[in-house]
Amino acid sequence: MKAVISVIGKDMVGILAKVSGECEKANMNVLEVSQTLLQDMFAMIMLVDISKGNVSLAEFAEYMEEKGKENGLSIHVMHEDIFNSMHKI
Numbered sequence: 703m704k705a706v707i708s709v710i711g712k713d714m715v716g717i718l719a720k721v722s723g724e725c726e727k728a729n730m731n732v733l734e735v736s737q738t739l740l741q742d743m744f745a746m747i748m749l750v751d752i753s754k755g756n757v758s759l760a761e762f763a764e765y766m767e768e769k770g771k772e773n774g775l776s777i778h779v780m781h782e783d784i785f786n787s788m789h790k791i
Contacts, residue, residue: 703751703752703753703781703782704733704749704750704751704752704781704782705730705749705750705752705759705762705779705780705781705782706747706748706749706750706779706780706781706782706785707721707725707746707747707748707750707766707777707778707779708745708746708747708748708776708777708778709721709744709745709746709747709748709770709775709776709777710743710744710745710746710775710776711743711744711770711773711774711775711776712742712743712744712774713739713742713743713744714744714773714774717744717746717773717775718735718737718746720769720773721746721748721766721777722735722748724765724766724769725748725750728755728756728757728762729754729755729756730750730751730752730754730755730762731750731751731754732748732749732750733748733749733750733751734748734749735747735748735749736748749782752781759779759781762779763778763779763780766778766779767779
């Protein structure tokens with residue numbers, strides 16, 4: 703099972719490290735990362751293997767949303783199936 707994590711916010715040092723560190727704590731392996739800067743805005747999408755996670759996806763998503771707010775970021779976590787369904791034409 704996989705999840706998609708999106709992160710958007712003002713660029714600062716350590717965003718990738720913080721998000722991937724939280725994935726490590728939850729025993730969720732980062733499979734792919736795409737990130738870019740748009741002027742001073744940071745945007746990232748991560749594909750994460752959640753099959754061996756030590757917390758539920760719902761708990762992780764809620765936790766990451768709160769962590770994002772603490773750091774001035776918008777962080778959203780959703781199951782890959784939901785992400786794919788939302789983006790079909």
